[in-house]
Amino acid sequence: MKAIRPLCVAALAFFVxxxxxxxxxxxxxxxxxxxxxxEDVANGKKLYEATCSKxxxxxxxxxDGPSLQGAPERLGDAEVGAIIRGGIPGTGMTAFGSLNVxxxxxxxxYLRTLGHTADAEIAKGDIGKGKxxxxxxxxxxxxxxxxxGGGAGPxxxxxxxxxxxxxxxxxxxxxxxxxxxxxxxxxxxxxTQFLFVRVVTxxxxxxxxxxxxEDSFTIVIKDAAGRFHTFKKxxxxxxxxxxxxxxxxxFKDTLSASQLDDLVAYLxxxxxxx
Numbered sequence: 356m357k358a359i360r361p362l363c364v365a366a367l368a369f370f371v372x373x374x375x376x377x378x379x380x381x382x383x384x385x386x387x388x389x390x391x392x393x394e395d396v397a398n399g400k401k402l403y404e405a406t407c408s409k410x411x412x413x414x415x416x417x418x419d420g421p422s423l424q425g426a427p428e429r430l431g432d433a434e435v436g437a438i439i440r441g442g443i444p445g446t447g448m449t450a451f452g453s454l455n456v457x458x459x460x461x462x463x464x465y466l467r468t469l470g471h472t473a474d475a476e477i478a479k480g481d482i483g484k485g486k487x488x489x490x491x492x493x494x495x496x497x498x499x500x501x502x503x504g505g506g507a508g509p510x511x512x513x514x515x516x517x518x519x520x521x522x523x524x525x526x527x528x529x530x531x532x533x534x535x536x537x538x539x540x541x542x543x544x545x546x547t548q549f550l551f552v553r554v555v556t557x558x559x560x561x562x563x564x565x566x567x568x569e570d571s572f573t574i575v576i577k578d579a580a581g582r583f584h585t586f587k588k589x590x591x592x593x594x595x596x597x598x599x600x601x602x603x604x605x606f607k608d609t610l611s612a613s614q615l616d617d618l619v620a621y622l623x624x625x626x627x628x629x
Contacts, residue, residue, distance in 0.1 A: 387432055389463040402462050416519040423466055427467050439459050516626040516627060519623075520623045530604070549601070550566045564584060
């Protein structure tokens with residue numbers, strides 16, 4: 356059986372999907388309560404670093420997944436605990452059912468101690484100026500915000516809810532590095548998303564793009580113009596996967612430090628309908 360692996364968004368923000376999660380996630384009848392004693396917080400920190408930090412950052416400010424800073428205050432301890440233990444169906448947020456109610460409460464207690472470093476970084480730039488930088492830097496040709504723009508790259512309407520400022524800054528400077536991986540696919544291994552692929556056809560034609568899906572026999576890529584190309588592997592000269600490269604250009608040498616701060620601030624402010 357073919358195992359087609361679709362390109363998908365790594366994770367969605369807790370506060371945006373909370374209402375949907377309530378209806379879809381099987382719930383343990385025991386509500387989670389934040390454990391805030393020094394001993395509980397210390398253990399919660401260890402559990403968080405072992406199970407959550409890779410996607411959400413060591414400080415909870417966001418990485419592959421959204422920022423968790425302030426999540427217990429926005430959603431409540433019980434809701435955050437239920438999401439940790441039950442996951443969010445259809446997203447990269449998998450269930451951590453191995454954590455019991457007390458351990459989950461310790462993680463939530465630790466989350467309550469985290470500062471708001473994401474907000475501090477956003478304050479460095481000017482959102483209005485960042486919107487202007489976004490418009491003049493070619494971003495609209497590849498990304499959609501609230502229905503406007505091109506579809507070659509990921510939609511950014513809610514990117515500020517899905518990604519922390521540090522991740523956004525790194526993506527602007529080195530867009531092909533630290534790519535997110537698909538979660539919930541343990542039986543077939545981790546599938547790197549947004550991976551740059553170069554295909555050389557039998558007649559020597561080269562097609563560059565981002566991998567959309569792949570199985571043992573075929574690969575689908577999307578080029579910088581948003582066009583999809585499907586190739587049978589046995590009918591091409593080469594399929595080359597190039598980690599670290601991206602169809603998105605780096606802004607390292609094209610934006611000043613202040614322009615970069617402004618652009619990060621603008622992107623971090625994009626949280627969709629509130």
